[in-house]
Amino acid sequence: MHKILIVDDNFENRQLLAEILREVAECDFAASGKEAIEAYNLSLQRGDQYSLILLDIELPEINGLEILEKIRESEKNAGIALGDGIPIIIVTAYEKRFLEAYEKGCDDYILKPIDANILLTKLASILEKSDQD
């Protein structure tokens, strides 16, 4: 089963996303940017990298776009080419923010309110692709 990191500062949103994904993935949670970076680094240290990160943009202190930048920078430093790193789906209420996130290296986006069908379809497509790689 895939392992997904859900990054959202709202408890109910994290629970909802994990329930929608229950059949396809085990989920870990991060409630802040700091927790997200820690969870990501820990997964690398354990050699048990996440299959995907679902990343909310609006977070206190370190926002989702900054987390995205930090992860892509760390991958670049490790010699991982853009597109070969961990898949990251941005979760946002504003479609226009995806463009900014896309430039920073996200793979896809999902709009709030969450549409379970769209989320599961996008996830399946990305996970299938990363399974083949």
Next chain:
Amino acid sequence: MDELFQIDAERISSELKIRPDIYLRIVKSFAGTLQEKITELGAALQVMDKEAMRRILHEVKGTASNLRLSSINEAENFMHLEVKGMADPVKLAEYFALLKRESEKFSEYINKMP
């Protein structure tokens, strides 16, 4: 928005592809969170802290819309638009009262649930 609060848990949970009892558990949790947010929002309104109001309303919007709580979402939206626009204190107070009323109706509904 004066009608009784209603949640069609069967329909919404089916749309969200989760079990109805789990949907209701998340909704109950949000009812508690919303009360805290309303208190924070009232405090931010008193000192006209627009950034705090915008942040709190954004949080309410995200969860209320994900959980398909349309009357909360609608009431939040009036205040959110006013904060982002003219931020007239009289209108903000009016919209805050509306959101507070809706959240109270939501809490009453949740408290009556078995």
